[in-house]
Amino acid sequence: MQLFGSFAILLALVLAGYGVLAGIFGLARRDTRLIASAQRAAMAVFPVVTVAVFCLVGLILRNDFTIAYVAEHSNRALPFYYKIAVLWSGQEGSLLFWTWLLSGYAFIALLGARRKARGIAEATAPGNLAAATAGAGAAALAVPATRAATDEEEALSPRLAHRNLMPLAAVILGAIECFFLLLNNFAASPFVTLPVATPPDGNGLNPLLQYAQMVIHPPMLYLGYVGFSVPFAFCLAALIKRYPGDRWIHVTRRWTMVAWLFLTIGIVLGGNWAYRVLGWGGYWAWDPVENAAFLPWLTATAFLHSVMMQEKRGMLKVWNVWLVFATFLLAVFGDFITRTGLVASVHAFAQSDIGPWFVAFFIVALLVCGWAYFRNRDFLKSENALESTVSRESGFLFNNFILLVITFAVLWGTVFPVVSEWIEGQKIDVGRVFFDRINVPLFLFLLFLTGVGPLLAWRRTSLNSLKRNFTAPAFVGVLVAAASLLGGVRDPYPIVCFGLAGFVLTTIAMEFTRGAAVIRRRGGGGILGGWPAALTQLTLRNTRRYGGYIVHVGIILIAIGIAGSGLNQQTQGAMPYHAQMRIGPYTLVSENYTQNDNANYASNSLEVAVERGGQYVTTMYPARRFYKASNQDQSMVAIRSTPLADLYLVYAGNDPNSGDPILHAYWNPLMVWIWIGAVVTALGTLLAMLPNRRPSGGAPGGVAAKAAAAPVEEVHA
C-alpha cells in the first residue's frame, strides 16, 4: 500500500506536468487534440491522488507503524473517526489532503466545462436558439425579440466564459497542483518508512485535535483556502487572454462564493473549537494561524462587494483582479504559516523546512500576476467614473477601503514578530491589544456601511432619498443604543455595536418589506396573497441580492455576539465537596468528584450543580483528561448555552496543597448568537448562489421583462 501510494503521487505529478506543458503548447498552436488531451490529464490527477489518499488512510486504519507519518500521528486505541482525521493532522498528510482537494476542485471545474460545452453545442445548434451567441452578423446584432431568447442568452454567456477560459485555467490549476505534488513527492512525502525498528504503538493524535469540530474544521478551512485557486485561475486566464466582456467575472465570483462559504464555516468552526476546547473562555485570540485564515476571507469579502461595481458599471476592474490575486496569495500564505510554524501559534501543528519551497512558489506566483497585469493593464480600463460621493459606488469603495485597511493591519500584526526578529534580533509579539485597538472601530464603521450601502442609489443619491431611507433606521439605531445604555451597558463599543445592529437590521427589514409590498400590489403574492409568499417570491427572483442581505443579518448576529464579550465575567476557586461559587445570576455547588480510565485516556471530572435564585437549573461536568499515547493532558469544558448567555466551566487542575479541584467559571453574555449568526450567514450564501427564478409575468418582473426585451428606442420612449 505504501509503494502503491508513493507511485500514485508520482504518477499524479507526471500527469499534472503533462497537462501544463500540453496545455501551453496546445493553446499556442491552437491544437484542439492536444488541448483536449491536456484537460483529460488534468482531470485524471484527481482519481490518481484519490488512490494515494486511500492508501494513506488504509495505512492509518491498519495501524501500520512502519510508516513514519502513521507512527507519529496515530495510535491503536484511537477511535475510527479520529483515525480519519489523522490524514490532515500532520504536515505530510495535510499537504496530500490539500493536493487532493485542489485536484478535486480542478476536476469539478473541468467536468463543468465539458458539460457546458455540450450544453452550448446543443443550445446553439440549428433549430434551437437562432444565432444566440455563437454566430456573427445581422442575426447576432438583433436585440432578442422574445423573453425566451433573452433568458437563453443570459444563461449561455457565463457558460461560454467557463468553456472558453477553461483550457488556460486548467494550465494554471495544473501548475499549482505541480507545486503541491512536488512537495508531496520530494519534500513531505507521507509514505516515508521509519528508519528505525517499528514501534509497538504510535505517538497518537494531538489531544487538541480529538474533538468533533476538528474532524470537520480543517477540511472546511482547506476547502476554503484551496477553493480560491479556482477563481484565481479563471481571473488570471481572463486577463492573459484579454477575454472580452465581463461574464468571466461571473465565473470568478461564483467560485469565490463557494470558497468564501467554506472558509467562513472553517473559521467559525475553528472559533467554536477554540471556545469549547482551549478552555480560556474565548473564541478568537488574533493568533497568527487564525489571522492567516482571516486574511483571504477579508480580501474575498472585499471582492464579493466590489465585483458588483464591475458588473453593474464596468468600474474597479484593476482593483478586482488584484483582490482575486491577493486572496489566492494570502491563502497560500496561510498554508505557509500553518505548515511551517513560521510564527508561534497554538494552531501550528507542524514545524518543518518546507518554508523555502513556499517562498519560491509565492514569488513565482506574484511575478506571474505582475507580468499578466502589466502586459494587459489597458484591458482593465474602467468604463465609468465615480459621479458622486453619496452613491452606492462610494459605499462599496469605502467598504473595500476599510476591509483592505483591516487586512493590512492584521497582516502587519501577524508578521511583525518575524520582521522584528530580522531587524532587532528578537521576536516581538504585538499582542491582542494592537489588533483590538485598530480593528474594533474599523469593524464598527464597516457595520455602519453594511446598513448604508443598500439604501444609496447607483450614481448619485439626492437629499430627499436620503431622508426617506435613513430616518426610520437611524431612529431605531439610536433607540437601541439608548436602551442598552439604560440596561446597564457602560462600555462604549458594545453600545455603538448594538445601536448599529438595530440600524442595519431595520434597513434590511425595510428592503424586504418594500420589495414584498411591490409584489403584493401587483398581485404577485400567490394564491394566498400574503406576506410570506411575497417575501419568498421576492427573494427567489433576486437570490444574490436578498441572499446577500441574509448574509448581512448573519454578520450582524455575529457582531452582537462579539459585542456581548464586553460584558463577560469570570471567577476561579478551589471547589471541595459542597463548596459554592457565584457567577452572573448563577450559584455553583460542588457535588462530586470522579475518576475514569480507558485505553485512550484517564480523566478527572467534577460534578457541579447550577442554581439560580435558589432553584436547581442543571448539573454540569467539567473534566480534565490525560491522553496516554501522547502523554498530554487536556481540559474538557462544560458549557450551558442560552440565548442570553453561556455558563462556561473549566476544570483548571487541583490545588497543590489540599488536592481540591479548582474550578474556573465564565459567564459569557450573547455568545450563542455568534454561532447562530454563522449558520444564518452560511444559509444566506447558499441562497445567493442559487439561480434567480424568473417571474411568470404580471409582477415587477413584468416591468423587468419589458425592459429586458424591448429595443433601446422603446426604452427611451
Next chain:
Amino acid sequence: MGTGLVAAFACVFLTAMVAYFLLTGGEAQLEDSPREAELRALRERKRTIYDNLRDLHFEFLAGKLGEEDYRRGRGALEQEAAQVTRKMEGRA
C-alpha cells in the same frame, strides 16, 4: 515478495487506466473569433444595462428612490444603452 508483486501490478494497472483515459476522447472546442467575442461582449453589456434599468424601476416602485433620482438614473442608463447599440451597429 507477494505484496511487492501486488503493488507492482496495481501500479501498472493504474498507469494503463490513465493512459487509456488520456489517449481516447474527442477534441477541445476553441472559442469564438475575436469579432464574435467582441459582439457577444457588447450584447452582454446591453443586457446588463437592461437589468440595471429593471432594478432601478423596481427600487422606484418600492419607494427607495425619489422621482429626481429615478429620472436621472434612467436617463443615464438609456444613454449608455444607446451608446452600446451604436457600437454594435458599427461592428456589424
